[in-house]
Amino acid sequence: xxxxxxxxxxxxxxxxxxxxxxxxxxxxxxxxxxxxxxxxxxxxxxxxxxxxxxxxxxxxxxxxxxxxxxxxxxxxxxxxxxxxxxxxxxxxxxxxxxxxxxxxxxxxxxxxxxxxxxxxxxxxxxxxxxxxxxxxxxxxxxxxxxxxxxxxxxxxxxxxxxxxxxxxxxxxxxxxxxxxxxxxxxxxxxxxxxxxxxxxxxxxxxxxxxxxxxxxxxxxxxxxxxxxxxxxxxxxxxxxxxxxxxxxxxxxxxxxxxxxxxxxxxxxxxxxxxxxxxxxxxxxxxxxxxxxxxxxxxxxxxxxxxxxxxxxxxxxxxxxxxxxxxxxxxxxxxxxxxxxxxxxxxxxxxxxxxxxxxxxxxxxxxxxxxxxxxxxxxxxxxxxxxxxxxxxxxxxxxxxxxxxxxxxxxxxxxxxxxxxxxxxxxxxxxxxxxxxxxxxxxxxxxxxxxxxxxxxxxxxxxxxx
Numbered sequence: 001x002x003x004x005x006x007x008x009x010x011x012x013x014x015x016x017x018x019x020x021x022x023x024x025x026x027x028x029x030x031x032x033x034x035x036x037x038x039x040x041x042x043x044x045x046x047x048x049x050x051x052x053x054x055x056x057x058x059x060x061x062x063x064x065x066x067x068x069x070x071x072x073x074x075x076x077x078x079x080x081x082x083x084x085x086x087x088x089x090x091x092x093x094x095x096x097x098x099x100x101x102x103x104x105x106x107x108x109x110x111x112x113x114x115x116x117x118x119x120x121x122x123x124x125x126x127x128x129x130x131x132x133x134x135x136x137x138x139x140x141x142x143x144x145x146x147x148x149x150x151x152x153x154x155x156x157x158x159x160x161x162x163x164x165x166x167x168x169x170x171x172x173x174x175x176x177x178x179x180x181x182x183x184x185x186x187x188x189x190x191x192x193x194x195x196x197x198x199x200x201x202x203x204x205x206x207x208x209x210x211x212x213x214x215x216x217x218x219x220x221x222x223x224x225x226x227x228x229x230x231x232x233x234x235x236x237x238x239x240x241x242x243x244x245x246x247x248x249x250x251x252x253x254x255x256x257x258x259x260x261x262x263x264x265x266x267x268x269x270x271x272x273x274x275x276x277x278x279x280x281x282x283x284x285x286x287x288x289x290x291x292x293x294x295x296x297x298x299x300x301x302x303x304x305x306x307x308x309x310x311x312x313x314x315x316x317x318x319x320x321x322x323x324x325x326x327x328x329x330x331x332x333x334x335x336x337x338x339x340x341x342x343x344x345x346x347x348x349x350x351x352x353x354x355x356x357x358x359x360x361x362x363x364x365x366x367x368x369x370x371x372x373x374x375x376x377x378x379x380x381x382x383x384x385x386x387x388x389x390x391x392x393x394x395x396x397x398x399x400x401x402x403x404x405x406x407x408x409x410x411x412x413x414x415x416x417x418x419x420x421x422x423x424x425x426x427x428x429x430x431x432x433x434x435x436x437x438x439x440x441x442x443x444x445x446x447x448x449x450x451x452x453x454x455x456x457x458x459x460x461x462x463x464x465x
Contacts, residue, residue, distance in 0.1 A: 018366040021403040021451035022263065036457060037265060037450040040277050041255040044267045045171075048250045049154045050088045050298045050308075052168075053112035053273060057090045057280050057296055058082060064284045066092060071317070075325035083318055085298075088308040091318060092283050093293040100328035104336030105319060106292045107429065108283070108460055109310065109420050110276035111300030111343065114269040115139030115442050117146055117180070117205055117249040119153075123242060124209075126224035131210035135249065136202070139301030143200040145443050146249075147182035151207065155247035157237050165235050170252040177252045179208040207249050251444040258447055263365065265453070270446040272300065272419075274436045274453055275342035282460035291322070292464050300343070300420055310420040316427060331428075338389065339431040340463055341421035342456070345369045345407045347437030347448075355414050362407035362437035367455040369407035371433040376416025383421040385432035393432060393463070400462035403455050407437065434459060 025033060047053035061082045069081035079095040089112070096103070116138050123133040137143065152170025159165065170177045182200070183191050191199055213222035214229060231237050255267035279294040299309030306312065319337075323330040348361035362369035372390055375382025397404050409415040425431040436456050439447040 018363055018405050019403055020363075020365050021367050021449075021455055022365055024403060025451070033450050033454040034262070036454050039281070040274070040453055041265060041267065043277050044255040044269060044273060047112070047273065048114075048152070048269060049116075049248055050113045051156065051246075052154065053276065053296065054084065054088055054090045057092060057112075058084060060280065060284060061090075061092050066284070069093075071321050073325070075322060085312075085314055086308055088298045089296060091293055091295050091315070092280060093322070094283060094288060094291065095322070095326070096289050096291040098289050098291070100291060100323055100326050100336075101332040102336060103290055104333055104338060104429075105322070106288075106290045106464055107295060107337060107339040107424065108279040108293070108463070109295040109297065109339055109341050109424055110279045111272045111298065111304075111310075111420065112276050112296045113139070113298050113301050114250075114271060114273070115141045115301055117151070117207065119155075119207070119242075119245070119247040119249065121243050121245070124224055124227060124239060126221045129211060129223065130208055131223045131227045132206040133209055133247075133249075134203075135205045135207060137205060138248070140442055142196065142443070143202065143205060144182075144196065146205060147180045147200055149180075149444060150177040150252035151179060151249040152252040153178060153207075153247055154250055155245065157235060157241050157245040157247070159237065159241055159244075165237060167235065167247060171254075178249060180205055180249075181208060253445065263451070264447050264449055266445050266447050268444055268446070270436070270438050270448050271344045271441055272342070272435070274344060274438070274448050275456060278453065278457035278460055279342055282457055282464060286461050286464055288464040290464060291326075293319070297420065304420055304423055310423045334428045337427075337429045338392075339421075339424045339429050340393075340434045340460065341383070341419055341424060341431050342435050342460075343419035343421075343433060344435045344438045344441060344448075345371055345433075346409045346415070346441055347439050349439055355410050357408065357411050360406065360408045361410075362405055364437055364439065365449040365451040366405045366437075367403035368434055368452060368459045369405050369437050371407055371409070371435075374409065374416070374418045374421065374433055376418075377413055380416075381418045381422065383425045383431055383433070385421075385430065389430040389432060393434075396462045396465070397459060400458065400465065402459045402462050403451075404434075404459060 047056045066080040069083045077097040083091045117135045118138045120134040157165040210227040214226040251268040258264035258266045283294040297310045304310040320330045323333045347364045373382040373384035421431045436452045
């Protein structure tokens, strides 16, 4: 018995096991976990597109005394600023008192776009008693998951005059919702015999938007015309105005507690707003001697391209402008900067155990998960952070009592993925991925743990301290 006890003691000293955050949290911290989740769930319901997330961040920043920054503005220690890029991404930052050339910038980079169903530019048509919108899906989705669920339409329509019309239909209980048809099982034998990726083709993801004919016998497409009349009445738009529109179909349901114990959250868009919200609130909530940036960017789900993705030079330009305004050499600033690329990872799911290597997978409620490398198979496309930087982050977390874990995204020859880390690292900035584990990632309704959400927030506070 004594030998067993001695062995257990030695194992505790020398071994490593992941900790369930709920088990280690005292009563006060558990309350903080659940309270923090309420604000996050409100954010999810308010921000189902990158435009809405950007608007939310700006409003939250303004409420905390942050003001808008434009290139060329003077800066000094203590300034609280936000920078908006085309209404679809935002950087919220604090200017610290430490020397930028010696301390660099502490960056938290997350993305606020999510997989969805985008409406095509010439979308509206009528067929067999129904009116539809043609679509082009955005990001990596299982197409069959988007059929037979209630959908809302979000986005903007820009008129020929340049006026921008905001659209958000399907969220209010009084609103109509929209729908993508699926095939009934009685006729779906051939469909179900095919591969999952072919059950629904991309061109079948047509959004059902109407079924009432316009009252005029001389009109050939009565249902299409009735939809156009409704759009014109509500928004003052014509069919031609849809050519310069950005409309998306997103799930119409809201964030909800999952489980009898309410420990989990089900919602659309956890990837990656479950990291963007803690990044935003950490910078808004905490004064710090460092210069810190929360970068909430667009287009990650399609490769971080375009003018609002992280590969756009505007973010590098912004950091250079901050450096110049503070009299610092930008090359030296970059060399001493560091970044947490905060994107979600896959939570181990025992229902699909065969695709995971459990020992190196993220376990739900065991804290925010660090992915030293992402990429695929032989780490292709990965940043692969160096051990010295991982050790530094580990020290920060230990000093602040952050519950965290490490993770890979599936088995070596099966899984893989990537995010913005490699693009930040190209600027000579030490970067590592850190994010919340997600069940059913990229589904219209994903699941996360409230403990992991709060752990992510605490990790960012530790990084900023």
